Amino acid sequence: SAIELEDVVKEYLSHGEVVQAVKGVTLDIAEGEFFSLLGPSGCGKTTTMRMVAGFEAPTKGLVKLHGQDVTNVPPNKRDINMVFQSYALFPHMSVWDNVAFGLKQRRTPDEEIGRRVGEMLEIVDLTGREKRRPRELSGGQQQRVALARALVNRPRALLLDEPLGALDLKLRQAMQIELKRIQREVGITFVYVTHDQNEALTMSDRIAVMNDGLVEQLAGPREIYERPATAFVAGFIGTSNLLAGAATGGELKIGGGRVLVPGQSGDVTVTVRPEKITIGTDEPDPGCSAVRGTVSEVAYLGTYNSYAVSLADGAEITVFQQNALDATATAERGDSVWLSWQARHSY
Numbered sequence: 339s340a341i342e343l344e345d346v347v348k349e350y351l352s353h354g355e356v357v358q359a360v361k362g363v364t365l366d367i368a369e370g371e372f373f374s375l376l377g378p379s380g381c382g383k384t385t386t387m388r389m390v391a392g393f394e395a396p397t398k399g400l401v402k403l404h405g406q407d408v409t410n411v412p413p414n415k416r417d418i419n420m421v422f423q424s425y426a427l428f429p430h431m432s433v434w435d436n437v438a439f440g441l442k443q444r445r446t447p448d449e450e451i452g453r454r455v456g457e458m459l460e461i462v463d464l465t466g467r468e469k470r471r472p473r474e475l476s477g478g479q480q481q482r483v484a485l486a487r488a489l490v491n492r493p494r495a496l497l498l499d500e501p502l503g504a505l506d507l508k509l510r511q512a513m514q515i516e517l518k519r520i521q522r523e524v525g526i527t528f529v530y531v532t533h534d535q536n537e538a539l540t541m542s543d544r545i546a547v548m549n550d551g552l553v554e555q556l557a558g559p560r561e562i563y564e565r566p567a568t569a570f571v572a573g574f575i576g577t578s579n580l581l582a583g584a585a586t587g588g589e590l591k592i593g594g595g596r597v598l599v600p601g602q603s604g605d606v607t608v609t610v611r612p613e614k615i616t617i618g619t620d621e622p623d624p625g626c627s628a629v630r631g632t633v634s635e636v637a638y639l640g641t642y643n644s645y646a647v648s649l650a651d652g653a654e655i656t657v658f659q660q661n662a663l664d665a666t667a668t669a670e671r672g673d674s675v676w677l678s679w680q681a682r683h684s685y
């Protein structure tokens with residue numbers, strides 16, 4: 339594996355009190371993987387990355403790179419680079435010189451610098467802009483220069499800490515696809531830090547979802563979304579509906595209907611994603627979970643409609659429905675409707 343963390347803890351002393359920024363993180367990141375650390379602000383993502391890069395020493399635990407214990411090895415000896423949200427380009431230098439800087443410092447022969455910088459600018463799609471200064475470039479182009487500069491000395495892993503945070507949504511989405519392409523092309527391990535679930539879901543081979551200094555789930559995007567391991571993960575990723583109550587005989591009686599919770603009894607909480615729910619006026623198949631309600635809002639969102647449906651007991655359920663080719667609204671505000679889903683789609 340490329341990067342291993344073994345029960346890593348980081349404590350800071352803040353105003354005389356011990357703050358645990360990272361409370362015991364164990365990770366095993368494979369060579370060539372696009373790996374994301376996802377979680378809300380303050381959960382310990384940056385601190386974790388800084389320990390991988392060597393800018394911070396763990397209070398406890400081990401950091402290994404390519405099988406070697408580097409816990410006490412300084413950053414410049416780790417064969418790893420880091421890219422930040424603030425691109426930190428040299429403003430007075432051209433694009434070419436910014437990218438070539440590290441190679442020049444290492445006294446790489448001119449001919450090799452020429453070849454490698456040229457190659458890297460082609461990969462990040464900046465060929466023809468070699469002579470420009472950073473301020474003559476868009477935010478997305480500046481970020482690509484920063485990326486080229488971090489990749490040109492061929493580190494074995496690249497750490498990216500919220501690198502697209504300063505870009506607007508459209509550009510960010512375009513750069514997500516670009517980053518994935520670049521990673522595939524250079525074949526280097528990328529560890530990507532973000533608080534943006536869409537970003538993590540779009541690009542990653544695997545995601546570690548962090549909360550309060552700990553990893554709550556480590557899995558592929560699909561599993562994280564379809565099978566969140568904890569209530570925190572379910573709430574943090576995507577939109578979910580939570581239904582709670584006392585179950586008897588594997589059913590939760592709620593909203594004039596039933597929620598199937600096979601094998602469960604007592605107090606239960608059920609999560610169901612908005613796009614797994616069918617909205618309609620006909621009484622659903624008895625093999626499904628089904629509840630009754632009244633449509634309180636309909637929002638047309640282009641590729642899908644979003645419905646808010648109020649149940650008799652006050653709970654509100656969100657439903658997303660794909661717009662079909664012959665799109666006609668299936669429900670309108672004030673309509674009395676059935677909501678149904680298969681038991682395997684709630685958890």
Ligand code: ADP
Nearest residue numbers: 350352357359378379380381382383384385386
């Ligand atoms: P994230 O990158 O997920 O937003 P950080 O790793 O930056 O989170 O911070 C995690 C926690 O550790 C936060 O509560 C933060 O205030 C605290 N922290 C980070 N760096 C320091 C420091 N140098 N001194 C004291 N507390 C810190």
Ligand code: MG
Nearest residue numbers: 380383384385
């Ligand atoms: Mg951070």
